[in-house]
Amino acid sequence: MQVYKKILVTMDCSSVDTAIITHITALAGQNSAKVILLHVVHSHTLDENRSLYEKAQVQLAAHLETLRKEGIDAAMMLRSGEPEAEILAEIEGSDYDLVAMATHGHTFMADALLGSVSRDLKHRIRIPLLLLRGDETRQK
Numbered sequence: 001m002q003v004y005k006k007i008l009v010t011m012d013c014s015s016v017d018t019a020i021i022t023h024i025t026a027l028a029g030q031n032s033a034k035v036i037l038l039h040v041v042h043s044h045t046l047d048e049n050r051s052l053y054e055k056a057q058v059q060l061a062a063h064l065e066t067l068r069k070e071g072i073d074a075a076m077m078l079r080s081g082e083p084e085a086e087i088l089a090e091i092e093g094s095d096y097d098l099v100a101m102a103t104h105g106h107t108f109m110a111d112a113l114l115g116s117v118s119r120d121l122k123h124r125i126r127i128p129l130l131l132l133r134g135d136e137t138r139q140k
Contacts, residue, residue, distance in 0.1 A: 029071070103133050
């Protein structure tokens with residue numbers, strides 16, 4: 001039985017991304033699901049945007065290759081803007097069965113001060129949200 005047909009994986013282009021890619025590779029393989037990797041470039045200047053966009057393109061391409069080597073139908077998408085708004089727009093504009101993302105495991109105070117994309121998403125979307133703690137100490 002195919003539970004998930006189309007999975008959106010939000011990436012932040014940090015070391016925690018490896019954890020979610022590893023998990024999604026197995027999950028997508030078991031479900032013959034299509035995977036879309038999404039990164040939202042959040043910048044304040046054109047130069048910063050260009051630099052972050054190029055970095056994200058390289059990192060997403062590497063994760064895309066990992067998925068495709070495992071026989072998974074996958075694509076990548078880059079957007080610019082506020083991460084929460086762009087992710088929500090993508091979810092609302094498509095037919096995803098699951099949204100998956102790695103978290104940094106911030107403390108309550110850090111989440112309160114920094115905000116949390118995962119916190120916002122869990123309150124605003126109507127499809128399942130898979131949150132996987134990306135333990136940065138294990139990623140090294």
